Amino acid sequence: MKHILMATGALALSLAPLHAQNFDDPEEFAKQQEQLAAEPMGPADQPWLQHIGDAMVETADLGVEAPATVCFSNAGVNNPWRVVGYTNMTEEVANHESIGEFIHVDAEGSDDKQIADIDDLLAGGDCDVMIVSPNTTAALTPAVERACEAMPVIVFDRGVNTDCPVTFVHPVGGYGFGIQGAEFIADNVDEGGNVLMLRILPGVDVLETRYSAGRRILDEAGLNIVGAEFTDGDNAKTKSIVEDYLMRGEIDAVWMDAGATAVAAIEAFEDSGYEIPVFVGEDQQDFLRKWQDEGLTAIAPTYPTFQWRTAVIAAAHVIEGEAVPGPEWVLPQPAITQDNLDEYVNPAMPPLHYAMCGCEDMANYPGAWGGN
Amino acid sequence: MTERTETRGLFSRLPQINPVWVLLAALIVAIIFMNPGFVEPTGYMNFLKRAAPLAILAAGQVYVITSGGFDLSVGSLITLVVVGSSMLTNNDPTATYWVIPVMLGIGLGTGLVNGLVVCFLRVPSLIATLGMMITLNGLAFMWSGGAPRGYLPDTFRFFGRELIRDVPLVRFIPVSVIVLIVVVGLFAWLMHRTNLGRQVHAIGDNPVAARLAGVSVNRTRITAFMLSGLSGAIAGILLGGFAGVSTDVGTGYELQAITAAVLGGAQLLGGRGSVPAALGGALALTAIFTLLNFLGLPQPVRQVVQGLILIAAVALAMHRRKQTGT
Numbered sequence: 126m127k128h129i130l131m132a133t134g135a136l137a138l139s140l141a142p143l144h145a146q147n148f149d150d151p152e153e154f155a156k157q158q159e160q161l162a163a164e165p166m167g168p169a170d171q172p173w174l175q176h177i178g179d180a181m182v183e184t185a186d187l188g189v190e191a192p193a194t195v196c197f198s199n200a201g202v203n204n205p206w207r208v209v210g211y212t213n214m215t216e217e218v219a220n221h222e223s224i225g226e227f228i229h230v231d232a233e234g235s236d237d238k239q240i241a242d243i244d245d246l247l248a249g250g251d252c253d254v255m256i257v258s259p260n261t262t263a264a265l266t267p268a269v270e271r272a273c274e275a276m277p278v279i280v281f282d283r284g285v286n287t288d289c290p291v292t293f294v295h296p297v298g299g300y301g302f303g304i305q306g307a308e309f310i311a312d313n314v315d316e317g318g319n320v321l322m323l324r325i326l327p328g329v330d331v332l333e334t335r336y337s338a339g340r341r342i343l344d345e346a347g348l349n350i351v352g353a354e355f356t357d358g359d360n361a362k363t364k365s366i367v368e369d370y371l372m373r374g375e376i377d378a379v380w381m382d383a384g385a386t387a388v389a390a391i392e393a394f395e396d397s398g399y400e401i402p403v404f405v406g407e408d409q410q411d412f413l414r415k416w417q418d419e420g421l422t423a424i425a426p427t428y429p430t431f432q433w434r435t436a437v438i439a440a441a442h443v444i445e446g447e448a449v450p451g452p453e454w455v456l457p458q459p460a461i462t463q464d465n466l467d468e469y470v471n472p473a474m475p476p477l478h479y480a481m482c483g484c485e486d487m488a489n490y491p492g493a494w495g496g497n
Numbered sequence: 498m499t500e501r502t503e504t505r506g507l508f509s510r511l512p513q514i515n516p517v518w519v520l521l522a523a524l525i526v527a528i529i530f531m532n533p534g535f536v537e538p539t540g541y542m543n544f545l546k547r548a549a550p551l552a553i554l555a556a557g558q559v560y561v562i563t564s565g566g567f568d569l570s571v572g573s574l575i576t577l578v579v580v581g582s583s584m585l586t587n588n589d590p591t592a593t594y595w596v597i598p599v600m601l602g603i604g605l606g607t608g609l610v611n612g613l614v615v616c617f618l619r620v621p622s623l624i625a626t627l628g629m630m631i632t633l634n635g636l637a638f639m640w641s642g643g644a645p646r647g648y649l650p651d652t653f654r655f656f657g658r659e660l661i662r663d664v665p666l667v668r669f670i671p672v673s674v675i676v677l678i679v680v681v682g683l684f685a686w687l688m689h690r691t692n693l694g695r696q697v698h699a700i701g702d703n704p705v706a707a708r709l710a711g712v713s714v715n716r717t718r719i720t721a722f723m724l725s726g727l728s729g730a731i732a733g734i735l736l737g738g739f740a741g742v743s744t745d746v747g748t749g750y751e752l753q754a755i756t757a758a759v760l761g762g763a764q765l766l767g768g769r770g771s772v773p774a775a776l777g778g779a780l781a782l783t784a785i786f787t788l789l790n791f792l793g794l795p796q797p798v799r800q801v802v803q804g805l806i807l808i809a810a811v812a813l814a815m816h817r818r819k820q821t822g823t
Contacts, residue, residue, distance in 0.1 A: 205644035205744075327797075352793060359748075360740030365547050369790050372534045372543075389740045396658065397539070411648070411741075475646045476742065495646050 148333035154341065157300040165457045172457050173431035173483045174438065182291055182451030184443045187277045192225030193253035193444045195437070196246045200260035200283070201234040205385070205409070205477040209484075210282075210433035212494050216487045217434040221441040228252065236264040243268040247275055254440045257290075258282045262330070277443050281436040283331065291443055292451035294435045296428060297458040299331045303338030303382070305426040305460045306405035310378040311346035313403045313422055318377035321370055322353040323363060323390060325383050331428075335382040343380070351376065360389035367393035378403035384425065385477070387412040391419075408461055411476035413469055425461035425469075431483030432456055473497045516814050517761050517777040524784035531791040538668045542660075544787060545780075546739070549677040550575075550657075550732035552779035554750060555757035556684040557728025559775040560721040562758050563688075565701040565767025566615060566622030568722060570629035571729035571754060574607050575747030577637040578733030583647040583742045584640055590650040597653070597734060604730025605723050607633065612719030622722075630751065637744070645742040657738020673735050680731055684724065685772035697721055701767025756807060757782050762814050781810070 160177050167175035195218070202211050211229075218227045230246065232239030239260050246252050255272050256279045259265035266286045272278045273289035281294035310320060320343055324336055336353070343350055352370060356363040363386035370376060371393065379390055384407020391412075394401045404423040406412035416423045435456060442449045459481065461469050469480035474496040484490055491497070529535045535544070554571055561568040578600045585599065586592040607629065614625040651658075656676055660669045688694035696717040699707035708714050736746050759765065760781055761774030785806055789799045 208642070208644045354790075358743075358745070360743045360746065361547075361736055364740050365543075365787075366790060368543050369532075369787065372540060373532060373791075385743070392658075392741070396660075475644055476648055477644045495642060495644065 148330065149337035149341070153298075153334075154300045154304075154338055157298050157338075158304055160297045160455060161301050161304060161458065171483070172429070172459065173434045175457050176450035177297070177455040177457065178450070178453075180451065180453075181448040183448050184277070184291060185446040187291070187443060187446070189253050189277060189444045189446075191223035191444050193223065194226040194228065194251050195224050195254045195256060195440045195444075196228045196252035197230070197256040198239055198242050198246065198258070199229060199231050200239060200258050202231055203234050206428070206430060206479055209479045209482055209494060210430040213430055213482055213484050213487075214433040214437055216484065216489055216493055217437040219488065221437065223441050223444040224437070226251075232260055234260060236260050239265060240268045243272055247272060252276060254279070254443055256281065256436050256440055257285075258436075259285055262286060279436055279439045279443070281432055281439075288452055290452075292439055292449050292454045294432055294439055294454040294456065296432055296456045299334030300338040301458050302426045302428060303335035303340075304342060305458075306380050306424060307339040307342035307346075309405065309424040309460075309462075310380055310403055311342055311348065314348060314378045316347040318348050319351045319375055320348050320378045320380055321351055321367070321376050323366070323379060323381045323386070324353060324355050325358045325385075326355055332382050339380050339382070348378075356386055358383070358385050360386050364389045364393045364396075368397055371397050371399060376402055378405075380405045381407070383407055384409050384412050388415050391415055391421075408469065408480040409476065410471065410474050410478045410480060413461065413466065413480055414472065414476075417466060417470050423463075425480075427459060427461065427479070427481040429456065429458060429481040429483065430479045431481065434483060471496070515762055515771070515774050515777065517774055517781055517810075520760070520810055520813070521777055521781040521784060524781060524788055528784060528788050528791060531788065542667065542669065542671055542674065544783065545674045545677065546671040547787075548780050548783035549671075549673040550735045550739070551750065551753055551757060551783060552677055552776050553680050553728050553735070554732045554754040555761070555775040555779040556681045556772050557725040558751075558754040559758045559761070559763050559770040559772055560684075560688065560697055561622070561725045562755065562763045562765060563701045563767055563770030564697045564718050564721040565704070566718070566721070567626060567755065567765075568608075568611065568725040568729075569623065569626040569751045570607060570611060570633060571725060571732070572747040572749060572751035573630045573633040573637065574604060574726065574729035575733040575736055575750055576745065577633045577640075577747075578603065578730050579649075579737035579742055579746045580637045580641045580645055580744060582653060582734070582737055583645050583649050586647065586650055586653055588647050588650060590652045593650060593652040593655075600734060601727060601730050604726040604728075604733075606726070607729070608723035608726025609719060611726065612715075612722035615722070616715040616718055641744065645744060647742070649737050649742055653734075654738040654741070657735040657740075673739065676731070676735060680728070681772065681776050684728070685776075687724075688770075688772045693717070693720065698768060698770070701764075701769075703768075753782060754779075756811075760807075760810055760814065782807075 163177050165175040165177045202208055218224055230242040232242055254277050257269055258281055262283055269285045270287050270289055278290040280290045284293050354366050367390050387406035388411045391401055401421055404421055406425050408425045408427040439449050534540050582596055585596045611626050611629055614620050615622045657673050659672045662669045664670050696712045699712050700714050700717050704714050757778035758775045760778030763770035
């Protein structure tokens with residue numbers, strides 16, 4: 126018994142700093158802070174073609190011929206962000222004659238299913254290029270490595286622990302997201318002000334890094350973090366949590382690690398009869414509209430859905446033998462601010478549509494995205 | 498035996514009080530201790546407003562549980578109602594007056610189908626309503642395409658969000674609290690003052706005896722499911738009003754409703770159940786959530802505490818029942 130306890134204790138001790146290191150890495154924080162400030166290469170009006178850093182990967186010797194079949198192993202289409210992204214993707218495919226066929230398999234948010242999906246695609250032998258959007262990083266790494274042996278692979282959104290893919294398409298990242306929102310609060314709230322941090326759930330790397338970066342900036346700015354609460358992404362729970370905090374004291378700013386429940390949080394202030402404080406949301410239409418209607422002091426960091434277009438463009442480049450930014454294609458990660466808010470608000474789009482989709486110029490816009 | 502008599506003696510001074518009210522009182526004292534602002538109208542009215550959907554759901558669920566079944570479909574029914582309302586109203590404030598009856602109809606219809614499947618296809622209610630839960634989730638997803646396409650107009654959100662101000666004594670009353678009082682009052686009256694209530698108890702206790710005594714078992718069972726479905730639709734209208742559209746709004750509510758009913762002393766597998774006590778159970782469950790919010794414990798600790806309190810509370814309820822023999 127004693128041994129078990131000691132072993133558990135030692136394990137817990139050894140895991141704790143490991144996790145802390147993973148999600149609060151000062152080096153990665155500094156790198157992403159730098160990338161946010163960097164001037165991206167490529168056309169400024171088409172951010173999905175832009176890249177930060179100038180490293181390129183040649184693809185002419187990969188031996189793929191047009192028209193080729195592109196297979197896409199998708200972690201899931203299980204939230205509005207992925208719904209918008211997947212629509213971007215299917216519309217982008219239509220722009221490329223070099224993509225003969227596009228095969229999509231949906232892992233429905235399951236690691237096991239995605240590993241089986243990738244193996245099935247490999248066994249089927251129809252694919253010439255594979256795009257993978259991994260459900261989780263570590264679990265999918267071996268499957269992606271197997272795919273790499275058979276064909277060129279492009280990974281986007283979450284990464285894998287291998288450098289075998291041709292390129293890994295992703296925006297700046299979670300630290301960058303956390304930095305943008307927290308810096309806005311630091312600039313707009315006096316030192317000592319009360320900040321409520323709302324998070325979706327613990328343990329997800331992209332969300333943990335947003336939080337650790339946000340917290341670091343708020344702490345450094347001398348702000349008082351009154352609480353960091355998990356909302357499960359549930360509107361009713363979010364509203365209740367904020368109402369409870371309002372009963373206990375003043376809140377000068379709300380920082381969120383994702384914007385899906387931002388409007389519910391704002392309504393808690395309205396319904397309780399308080400001024401709406403400084404707010405960090407995301408680029409969903411319902412939040413942007415509320416921001417415009419109520420004249421909020423707010424910012425919307427984004428995790429752009431246009432990266433789903435970029436993944437297809439990278440696949441097309443591979444087929445056509447053109448060089449692609451790599452081994453990482455780091456996309457810009459613009460935030461929506463008061464200055465450009467009007468460009469992104471569009472009442473014709475559904476409330477949970479992500480405005481930073483880079484899809485406004487596409488053929489079937491807005492119908493394919495559910496707009497009128 | 499001596500021990501037993503002593504305990505009985507201690508408890509016999511308050512034999513009539515359902516332990517759920519004791520639990521609720523203890524939780525509320527703890528909340529007031531943590532946050533004195535709770536005794537202000539803003540405090541307790543917010544609490545009641547938040548508890549209203551669950552309380553209504555528990556009042557409906559108690560019919561099905563008392564009749565000897567489960568209704569797992571109400572959570573996804575809530576989601577369907579919220580998503581469907583946003584699709585049907587299509588941002589038109591005047592659509593509310595017909596969308597709400599349609600939603601109540603969907604609730605009753607869902608309950609009818611559940612009841613028919615259980616009665617005539619002989620599918621156990623656990624499986625029948627589990628299948629319904631998955632089906633309704635799929636329907637909501639198909640209807641909305643994975644992301645809701647519209648907002649709910651303020652006229653629709655009136656029931657879940659608005660307050661009636663300038664009320665004497667309490668300053669304001671949320672509309673949802675009025676809905677709560679009316680609906681739970683009606684459900685309690687049906688259960689405890691009418692023949693239907695007696696029949697629901699009878700078929701849950703012993704369906705064969707009930708049938709021999711002239712109770713139409715199928716009709717009573719179907720009615721119980723329909724009332725549960727109706728409560729799900731009303732809860733959906735309140736939740737959509739409170740917090741707006743989202744695609745997972747109802748997740749987990751079916752289990753919370755069952756928990757609330759059991760906390761109130763309803764007997765799984767039927768024969769015993771009380772609407773007022775289910776209301777007490779729902780309030781106690783909401784009080785647990787609120788208290789844990791106020792304590793500011795980290796999330797994992799909260800879940801552990803929440804689970805333990807639930808088990809302890811139900812164990813206490815069972816113990817009391819054995820003691821009092823009710």
